[in-house]
Amino acid sequence: MSIRENILAAVLKNQPPASPLPDIDSFKGDAQDIISTYCDVFTSIGGQVFVVKNFTEVAALIKKNFDSTKRIVTTLSELSDVFELLSTSVDPHTFNDVELAIIKAELAVAENGAVWLPEQRMGQRIIPYICQHLAVIVPAETIVPTLHEAYRQIGEGQYGFGAFIGGPSKTADIEQALVLGAHGPITMTVFVLK
Amino acid sequence: MEKQTKDHAALAEAFIQDEEHVNWHDGALWWIRQKRDIASKQIPEWEALREAASQIKSNVLSNLHDYLVQFEANAIKNGIKVHWAADAEEHNAIVYSILKEKDIRQMVKSKSMLTEECHLNEYLIERGVDVINSDLGEYIQQLDNEPPSHIVLPCIHKRKEEIGELFHEHLGTEKGVSDPTLLTRVARGHLRNVFVTRRAALTGVNFAVAETGEYVVCTNEGNADMGAHLSEVQIASMGLEKIVPLKKHLGVFLRLLARSATGQPITIYSSHFKKPREGQEMHLILVDYGRSRQLGRPEFRDSLKCIRCGACMNTCPVYRKSGGLSYHNTISGPIGAILAPNLDMKKHADLPFASTLCGSCSNVCPVKINIHDQLYQWRQVIVREGYAANTKVLSMKAMAWTLSSPTSYSTMGRAGRWVLNNIPFAVNNKFNPWYKQREMPDGPKESFGEWYAKNNG
Numbered sequence: 016m017s018i019r020e021n022i023l024a025a026v027l028k029n030q031p032p033a034s035p036l037p038d039i040d041s042f043k044g045d046a047q048d049i050i051s052t053y054c055d056v057f058t059s060i061g062g063q064v065f066v067v068k069n070f071t072e073v074a075a076l077i078k079k080n081f082d083s084t085k086r087i088v089t090t091l092s093e094l095s096d097v098f099e100l101l102s103t104s105v106d107p108h109t110f111n112d113v114e115l116a117i118i119k120a121e122l123a124v125a126e127n128g129a130v131w132l133p134e135q136r137m138g139q140r141i142i143p144y145i146c147q148h149l150a151v152i153v154p155a156e157t158i159v160p161t162l163h164e165a166y167r168q169i170g171e172g173q174y175g176f177g178a179f180i181g182g183p184s185k186t187a188d189i190e191q192a193l194v195l196g197a198h199g200p201i202t203m204t205v206f207v208l209k
Numbered sequence: 210m211e212k213q214t215k216d217h218a219a220l221a222e223a224f225i226q227d228e229e230h231v232n233w234h235d236g237a238l239w240w241i242r243q244k245r246d247i248a249s250k251q252i253p254e255w256e257a258l259r260e261a262a263s264q265i266k267s268n269v270l271s272n273l274h275d276y277l278v279q280f281e282a283n284a285i286k287n288g289i290k291v292h293w294a295a296d297a298e299e300h301n302a303i304v305y306s307i308l309k310e311k312d313i314r315q316m317v318k319s320k321s322m323l324t325e326e327c328h329l330n331e332y333l334i335e336r337g338v339d340v341i342n343s344d345l346g347e348y349i350q351q352l353d354n355e356p357p358s359h360i361v362l363p364c365i366h367k368r369k370e371e372i373g374e375l376f377h378e379h380l381g382t383e384k385g386v387s388d389p390t391l392l393t394r395v396a397r398g399h400l401r402n403v404f405v406t407r408r409a410a411l412t413g414v415n416f417a418v419a420e421t422g423e424y425v426v427c428t429n430e431g432n433a434d435m436g437a438h439l440s441e442v443q444i445a446s447m448g449l450e451k452i453v454p455l456k457k458h459l460g461v462f463l464r465l466l467a468r469s470a471t472g473q474p475i476t477i478y479s480s481h482f483k484k485p486r487e488g489q490e491m492h493l494i495l496v497d498y499g500r501s502r503q504l505g506r507p508e509f510r511d512s513l514k515c516i517r518c519g520a521c522m523n524t525c526p527v528y529r530k531s532g533g534l535s536y537h538n539t540i541s542g543p544i545g546a547i548l549a550p551n552l553d554m555k556k557h558a559d560l561p562f563a564s565t566l567c568g569s570c571s572n573v574c575p576v577k578i579n580i581h582d583q584l585y586q587w588r589q590v591i592v593r594e595g596y597a598a599n600t601k602v603l604s605m606k607a608m609a610w611t612l613s614s615p616t617s618y619s620t621m622g623r624a625g626r627w628v629l630n631n632i633p634f635a636v637n638n639k640f641n642p643w644y645k646q647r648e649m650p651d652g653p654k655e656s657f658g659e660w661y662a663k664n665n666g
Contacts, residue, residue, distance in 0.1 A: 019293040022497045026449065027274040029505030034267040036454065039461055042254065042261070056474060107439055108405055126464075127474035140486055141438035144431045144478075162460035162475075171421060171456070175287075175484030176438075179463070181475045184431040188346035188362065190369045191237050192389035197345055198400060199431030199478070 044160025049125045050207060053158050057128035060182040061195055063204045066155075070094060073152065073206050077117065080204070081148060085114035090138040091152070107141040116146035122157040123205070124165050129181030130205065131165060133174035140176050149183070149200040155209040216559035216598070221531035224366075225646070234366060235529040241362075242523040244472025245573065252464070262461050263577035266514035269452050270504060276419040276452045277495065283422025284493060287484045292494045297327035300496050304329060304411065304444060305336055307492055311442055313338070313409045319426070319433035320344040321413030322360050322517060323446050323496060325539040326552075329411075341403050343432035345396055352379045358533030360540060361470050361519035366532045400432070410436030414447035414493075415516070416462060420455045423483035424493065427466065427476040434480055443485065444492045449500045450513040462516060465575040469518040503551045508586045512547045514576040521570035521580055527563050536560060543570035547583040550591065558596035561587035619658060626652035 016024065054064045067073055070093040077098075081087065088101040088110070094117060101116075110116075118137055120130035130151050134140050143149050159165050162179075169177075184199030195201055225231050249255045269276060281291050294300035300323075308316060316333070318324065318340055330340045330351075342351045346363030350356065352375045357363030364372070373387035382395055412433040417424040424445060426433045437443045453459065467473040485491035504510050522528045522542030533541035538549040538557060543564060549557035561584045570580040591597050592605070611621045628635050629652030636649050643649070655663075 017293075018295050018299065022293055022295060022449070022495075022501060023274055023277065025497070025501035026277065026504060029501055029510075030273050031271050031504075031507070031510065034264070034271040036268045037261045037264040039261050039265075039457065042258070042460070060474065060477075111401075111405055124475075129475050129479070139438075140434075144434040144438065162463055163457070166457045166460045169456075174481075175486070177481045177483075178434070179475060179479040180477065181479075182477050184429070185477055186345045186393060186430050187471075188344075188349065188364055189372055189389035189392055190367075191240070191362075191365070192369075194390050194393040196397065197393060197430035197432070198343070198397060198404070198435050 039163070042161070042163045044126055044164065046160050049158050049160060050155055050209070053123060053125040053128065053153075054207065056125065057182070057205055060128050061185065061193075061203075062128060062182045063202065064207060065204070066207045066209055068209060073117075073208075074098075076206070077115070077150065081115050086112050087115045087117070088113050088138075088142070088146075089117040090136065090142075091117060091119055101138045101142065103138050107139050107145070110139070110141055110145050113142075113146040115148045115150060116142045117150045117152070118142065119152040119154075120157065122159055122165055122168055123153045124160075124162055124179070125158055126161045127181055129179040131169065131177065131179055133172060133177040135174065143178070143180055144184075144199045146200055148202045148204070149180075150204045150206065151180075152206050152208055155207050158207075215537075217531065217535050217537070217563040218559070220535035220537060221563075222645075224532040224535055225530065230368065231530055231532075233368070234532060237365060238523045238529045241471060242520070242573070245469055245520055245523065246472075248468040248472040248474065252468070258461055258465055259575055259577050262465055262516075262575060263514065265453065265458050265461065266576050267511075269450070269454060270510060270513060272454075273449065273452065273504065276454060277449060280417055280419040280422055280452055281495070283419070285422075287422045288491065289422065289485065290490065290492045292492060294494055294496045294498070296498050300324075300327050300446065300494055300498070301329050301332040303494050304446075305333060305338065307442060307444060308333075308338055308409055311408065313442065315339045315341075315407055316409040316411060317341050317343050317403050317407040317436040317440075318411045319413065319428060319436055320347055320363075321411065321446055322357075322539055323413060323448050323498075324411065325356060326498065327446075327496070329446075341400075341407075343400055343403065343430075343436055344428070345393065345430060345432075348396060348400065349375060352376075355534065356539060358541065359519060359522055360517050366534065401435075404435040404439055407436065408440060409442040409444065410440035411444040411446065412437060414445050414451050415466070416453050416459060417447055417451045418454075418456050418459065419452055421483065423456075423481050424451075425459060425463075426480045426482065427463075427478065428480075429473075429477045431478050434478060437480075437482070438486065440489070442490045442492070443482075444494065445482070446494045446496060448496055448498070450515075466516055466518055469520040469573065469575040499552045503548070506551070509547060509551065509583055511578050512544065512551075512580075512583060514578050515544050515548070516576055518575055520573040520575065524569045524573050526565060526567065526569070531563070536563065543580045543584065544578070547580060547587060550587050554591065554594060555596050558591045559598070561585075561591060562601070619656065622656050622658075626654075626656070628652070
């Protein structure tokens with residue numbers, strides 16, 4: 016027998032009698048004040064939130080809050096006349112000098128502040144990790160209460176890679192002192208588009 | 210790495226020499242336990258979530274064979290190359306062969322307790338492959354040539370001054386610098402250079418979804434992603450028990466994991482890997498290494514439900530005051546003490562005894578493993594199999610005799626009180642382990658039994 020067959024045979028021999036799966040469809044969150052809940056939670060995990068009406072406001076806030084002399088990339092055609100539209104085909108290493116990346120989430124979760132980004136939304140998988148600062152547009156109507164609603168909405172999903180991202184990269188490995196910007200972005204800003 | 214000869218008590222004795230340090234360690238972990246409490250209380254259905262998670266894992270264990278076959282088929286369909294390894298040696302050989310085929314001599318690795326268990330780094334370094342741990346805590350431990358002392362907080366036993374000294378020695382920071390932000394920025398710079406120059410990256414796996422063939426990796430630092438998305442070869446190592454049946458089950462586990470671990474609502478990054486990037490190779494190694502054996506032990510199989518949050522360590526009075534390295538096993542604390550004897554009962558015979566059986570571990574466990582019951586049951590097995598220390602066997606026998614009849618109990622009680630009151634030096638000496646770090650009390654004049662007989666007889 017091969018290694019695989021040996022392992023599977025041992026598992027089959029040793030696994031206990033069938034135990035049923037619980038029903039988890041009753042888990043759901045509260046949709047009341049969902050936008051303000053999202054904003055509060057995201058702020059509490061070290062993020063920054065702006066509620067905006069349109070992309071003109073987004074562009075203005077970015078120019079005010081970030082260093083425009085450095086490289087700013089985006090996947091969004093709405094911002095492509097102001098910032099560099101990122102290429103989905105170049106070597107991902109070429110993004111190592113990106114100061115700010117601006118992308119758009121598919122949905123966001125009020126209970127934990129995280130945004131859901133399938134790779135098509137990232138442009139390239141490395142983008143939300145390699146940039147020094149990350150900005151994400153979240154249409155207000157895509158905010159869901161908890162991860163249960165999020166997974167219901169995502170379904171199987173047409174992606175090769177996808178991620179929940181909930182705040183700037185962080186570590187507390189040195190004496191439990193919180194430091195933002197471990198390896199990924201030092202800050203994360205969400206623009207809730209209402 | 211098989212150099213350990215001291216048991217938990219002896220290693221802990223060294224750890225507690227520095228009282229101020231032990232108090233800091235104790236307090237730091239208790240603070241994390243408190244953050245876990247605050248986070249869990251914000252979820253009204255917290256207990257229902259724990260119960261659901263536990264039941265999902267029961268289902269996984271009872272149907273693991275089919276789920277593994279299903280996961281494998283879906284992963285292959287997604288373009289992932291799946292490998293199987295029965296033990297550490299096979300796992301390490303697979304990783305090495307993947308790298309060798311591409312002539313890769315440098316790899317970056319994010320946190321994976323499994324590869325620590327397998328001693329992958331040593332194996333690869335012996336064969337001329339350089340490995341760098343990218344999780345900051347693990348990177349620090351690697352600089353110091355020590356294993357992690359905690360599965361979530363690898364260098365929690367170190368003070369910032371010690372870390373500053375390590376950075377001064379290895380990374381050339383100024384002597385005396387110990388500011389956490391400054392040190393983290395230095396590591397960020399060094400590791401960024403590592404990420405952009407490595408052709409291969411290895412990650413652990415938190416959850417693997419049978420339904421879709423994707424796997425989820427959770428980090429706060431983003432180090433798993435930095436390595437994976439810049440590599441041409443991506444390798445994931447997972448224990449067989451990491452399977453979840455359906456994708457929607459991730460909602461239950463991701464709500465529990467970070468809240469239980471650090472009190473965060475979710476880890477910063479929860480990355481779902483399904484297919485390799487264009488032009489990239491993605492490998493996944495399914496590792497048994499004792500899991501199928503543990504599955505066959507009815508009283509201990511639930512230990513395989515563990516999602517590695519570390520909550521049992523943070524709450525454990527023995528862990529907090531003895532430090533993770535005293536457990537001489539990759540996974541320390543209460544959960545480590547019930548997993549380790551399965552791998553090597555003789556070597557880890559001391560670990561189930563490193564507990565007060567207070568039950569706090571079971572109370573905080575997000576998947577409701579009856580950890581303290583299993584600690585107690587391992588003690589029975591270890592004594593029965595003849596692996597308990599002689600002093601423990603003798604004292605257990607003396608205790609059994611003392612408690613076996615009212616006469617022997619009251620005789621020993623009288624003898625004990627007489628010794629404490631008349632010749633205290635007979636117990637207040639270094640030959641009595643209970644005297645260490647303690648003063649023996651004065652003996653009471655009479656026992657409760659004697660008092661009761663006098664007053665109510």
